[in-house]
Structure formats: C-alpha cells, structure tokens
Amino acid sequence: MSDVPAPTLFTWEFAADPYPAYAWLREHAPVHRTTLPSGVEAWLVTRYPDARQALADARLSKNPVHHSESAHAKGKVGIPGERSADLMTHLLNIDPPDHTRLRRLVSKAFTPRRVAEFAPRVAELTNRLIDSFAPRGEADLIHEFAFPLPIYAICDMLGVPAEDQDDFRDWAGMMIRHGGGPRGGVARSVKKMRAYLLDLIHRKRSDLGDDLISGLIRASDHGEHLTENEAAAMAFILLFAGFETTVNLIGNGTYALLRNPEQRRLLQESVGRGEAGLLATAVEELLRYDGPVELATWRFATEPLSIGGQLIGTGDPVLVVLAAADRDPERFDGPDILDLARRDNPHLGFGHGIHYCLGAPLARLEGQTALGALLTRLPDLQLAVEPGELRWRGGLIMRGLRTLPVSFTAVQDVSNG
Numbered sequence: 001m002s003d004v005p006a007p008t009l010f011t012w013e014f015a016a017d018p019y020p021a022y023a024w025l026r027e028h029a030p031v032h033r034t035t036l037p038s039g040v041e042a043w044l045v046t047r048y049p050d051a052r053q054a055l056a057d058a059r060l061s062k063n064p065v066h067h068s069e070s071a072h073a074k075g076k077v078g079i080p081g082e083r084s085a086d087l088m089t090h091l092l093n094i095d096p097p098d099h100t101r102l103r104r105l106v107s108k109a110f111t112p113r114r115v116a117e118f119a120p121r122v123a124e125l126t127n128r129l130i131d132s133f134a135p136r137g138e139a140d141l142i143h144e145f146a147f148p149l150p151i152y153a154i155c156d157m158l159g160v161p162a163e164d165q166d167d168f169r170d171w172a173g174m175m176i177r178h179g180g181g182p183r184g185g186v187a188r189s190v191k192k193m194r195a196y197l198l199d200l201i202h203r204k205r206s207d208l209g210d211d212l213i214s215g216l217i218r219a220s221d222h223g224e225h226l227t228e229n230e231a232a233a234m235a236f237i238l239l240f241a242g243f244e245t246t247v248n249l250i251g252n253g254t255y256a257l258l259r260n261p262e263q264r265r266l267l268q269e270s271v272g273r274g275e276a277g278l279l280a281t282a283v284e285e286l287l288r289y290d291g292p293v294e295l296a297t298w299r300f301a302t303e304p305l306s307i308g309g310q311l312i313g314t315g316d317p318v319l320v321v322l323a324a325a326d327r328d329p330e331r332f333d334g335p336d337i338l339d340l341a342r343r344d345n346p347h348l349g350f351g352h353g354i355h356y357c358l359g360a361p362l363a364r365l366e367g368q369t370a371l372g373a374l375l376t377r378l379p380d381l382q383l384a385v386e387p388g389e390l391r392w393r394g395g396l397i398m399r400g401l402r403t404l405p406v407s408f409t410a411v412q413d414v415s416n417g
C-alpha cells in the first residue's frame with residue numbers, strides 16, 4: 001500500500017472526476033471489494049487485462065439468480081422498475097444458451113446494414129434538433145439535443161408512429177431522472193412502455209412493415225420465433241441500452257471537446273474539409289477517454305474463481321470498471337490525454353465478449369453525426385458555465401452530465417442546415 005490514502009468512492013466529488021480514484025485502485029487494489037451506496041457488496045475490477053478477462057468469463061453469470069444476497073429481489077440490482085414490468089428476459093440478464101438464441105434472433109433484425117440505411121434519417125433528426133435552438137445562441141445540449149436524438153432515432157427504427165414518440169420521450173425522461181423523479185414514477189413509466197410495446201407488436205403482427213419491431217416479429221432461427229413478451233422485452237432493452245448511453249456519448253464527448261480546444265480545432269478543420277476519418281477515430285477516443293458506461297452491468301460468480309490473483313467467491317457480484325480499464329497506462333500510451341487520432345485503441349467502452357454492445361453501429365452513427373453537425377453548424381460553440389458548476393448524474397453504471405449549457409453565435413437562417 002502507498003502513503004496516499006485510499007480514495008472515497010461514490011461521492012459527488014468522485015462523480016465529477018472518478019479518474020484519480022480509479023488510478024489509485026488500479027495501482028494498489030486492482031480487484032477491490034467495496035460496499036456500494038445501495039449497501040450491496042461487490043468486487044470492482046479496474047485493470048485492462050483483468051477487465052477483458054472478466055467480461056468474457058463464462059463463470060461470471062449475467063443472471064441475478066446467481067447473486068448470493070439476492071439483492072435483485074430487493075430491487076437493488078438491475079434496471080429500475082424492470083421487475084414490476086416483467087421485462088426480465090433480456091440480453092443483459094441471461095446466459096447461454098438462452099442468450100445465444102435471443103441474440104441470434106435480434107441480430108437478424110438489427111443488422112449493421114439496417115443501421116447504415118438509417119444514416120440519412122439520423123442526419124435529418126440531428127439537423128432538426130439543432131434548428132430548434134440555433135437561433136437562440138444558447139442551449140442546454142443535454143435536454144435539447146443529446147437527450148431527444150437517441151429517443152427519436154430508436155423510436156423511428158422500431159417503428160413507433162411519430163404521434164406516439166413524445167410519450168416515449170416522457171417515459172424515457174422519467175427513467176433517466178430516477179432518483180430525482182416522483183416516487184414510483186420509474187416503475188409506472190416502464191409499465192406504460194411495456195403495455196405500449198405489447199400493443200404495438202400485436203398491431204404490427206397483422207400489418208408487418210419495414211421497421212425493427214416487424215423485423216423482430218419476422219425473425220426466425222431454425223423455425224423458432226420470439227414470443228410477444230420476448231419481442232417486447234427486446235424492444236425495451238434496445239431502447240433502454242441505447243438511450244442514456246448515447247445521451248452520454250454526445251454529452252461527455254462534446255464536453256471533452258470543449259475542454260480540449262486544440263483537439264477540437266483539429267477535428268473541426270477535418271470535418272470542415274468533408275473528411276470522415278478523424279471523426280471516426282475521435283468517437284472511439286471519446287468512448288475511451290470519458291465513455292458513457294462507467295461500469296459494465298452486473299456479473300455474478302457461479303463458482304470460486306480468480307481475477308488478477310484475487311479469489312472471488314461463489315455468488316459474489318463483480319463490476320468491471322470500464323472507465324478505469326480504458327485509462328490503464330499498461331495498455332494505453334498517455335491514457336489521460338485526449339488524442340482524437342489515436343490508432344491503437346481497443347477500448348472497452350462497448351464491452352467485450354458475448355455481451356458486446358449490439359447497438360455499437362447505431363451508437364457510432366449517432367455519435368459521429370451529432371458531433372460532426374455541432375462542430376460544423378455551431379463553429380464557435382463554447383461552455384456557458386465554469387466546468388466546476390456542471391453536475392454529473394452520479395448513477396452507478398452510467399457516467400453523464402445532468403446539463404451542458406453552451407453558447408454560440410446565433411444562426412438565423414436554419415433552412416439549409
């Protein structure tokens with residue numbers, strides 16, 4: 001142990017900048033048992049090689065029934081409100097062979113090609129949102145841009161009719177605000193969303209279209225189909241997994257660019273020349289440098305095992321700290337430096353192994369489109385408050401800003417954005 005005292009985790013100061021604490025853990029207690037704010041005890045894995053091993057280790061189950069304390073039953077583990085809404089059978093809560101079957105089915109509907117075809121629609125949504133605040137010369141980029149973009153994008157992909165999308169925006173808003181929202185509001189929103197999705201699936205069954213929900217209904221593997229409940233849980237996890245994450249990619253990403261003016265200038269010039277190369281590596285670097293998912297989702301040891309030389313007991317929860325692994329100096333040169341052109345960048349921002357992010361192509365598309373459009377359409381974008389005034393959400397799994405107030409030269413003519 002060093003002379004430097006162990007850091008206090010999960011405070012507001014920690015939420016604002018967890019990286020010094022993670023550096024300490026990586027060096028002095030790389031597999032560290034801690035008590036989470038919920039009271040649940042868990043192991044934090046912080047070094048890159050250990051993190052990769054743990055993410056791909058079949059002895060670590062995603063199914064909360066393997067948790068020794070059965071904290072899931074008390075609602076302390078998992079998606080808030082999901083139990084009450086019977087949405088448990090989704091990819092992030094199950095293991096092979098069920099996971100293999102469901103992932104194969106959903107992969108038939110949610111293909112990289114379908115995502116690529118969606119690019120013009122994402123660009124249109126992005127520009128429409130920028131149009132809505134560009135004439136004002138100031139905005140809160142979280143609420144007016146980063147938050148609505150992924151909700152409208154995934155609603156469009158799923159085939160949620162335009163007139164119902166604002167309901168989704170409200171329900172999703174309640175889910176992201178949990179903690180600050182009214183009591184029971186999250187569970188109610190999840191219930192409403194599930195009822196809506198089941199009804200939509202039911203209606204689409206007799207009128208299949210070109211959307212993702214129709215794709216989920218149609219998808220079959222060796223004659224097997226998703227049940228309506230499974231299709232609803234799948235649509236829900238696509239929304240849930242793809243929503244706050246993308247909000248945070250746009251929010252954290254923009255913030256990192258604003259704090260690193262030289263890097264931002266290089267990117268702005270490159271995007272201005274119509275190049276796509278630096279924008280692509282930039283989004284990967286932003287995922288590594290201050291990614292949306294700070295800790296990977298829960299895993300539970302199904303038998304005694306060793307991670308980085310530390311013995312983990314059966315039933316123990318393991319949380320892989322992606323944010324710590326992605327700044328491991330043993331793996332990344334100058335890990336605390338934002339280098340948008342970084343080439344050797346096998347970051348864990350989308351996870352690793354069989355649960356690797358299914359939505360990575362959509363996340364990349366949205367991240368690149370959103371950041372590219374912001375930099376070209378609002379070239380003098382700047383923070384409207386001091387960095388110290390910004391507040392982070394302080395959740396366990398996700399890392400993201402509550403608000404991101406910015407100012408820029410107002411753009412009056414938005415017609416050709």
Ligand code: HEM
Binds near residue numbers: 354
């Ligand atoms: C920047 C945005 C995103 C980030 C950083 C991200 C990150 C991740 C990570 C780290 C995991 C693995 C979690 C674990 O192993 O514990 C994951 C899984 C997943 N993600 Fe994403 N995600 C993003 C966007 C999306 C989008 C847009 C969608 C879909 C619309 C999506 C759908 C999923 C699904 C379904 C899984 C579960 C896959 C499985 O268990 O097989 N994600 N994501």
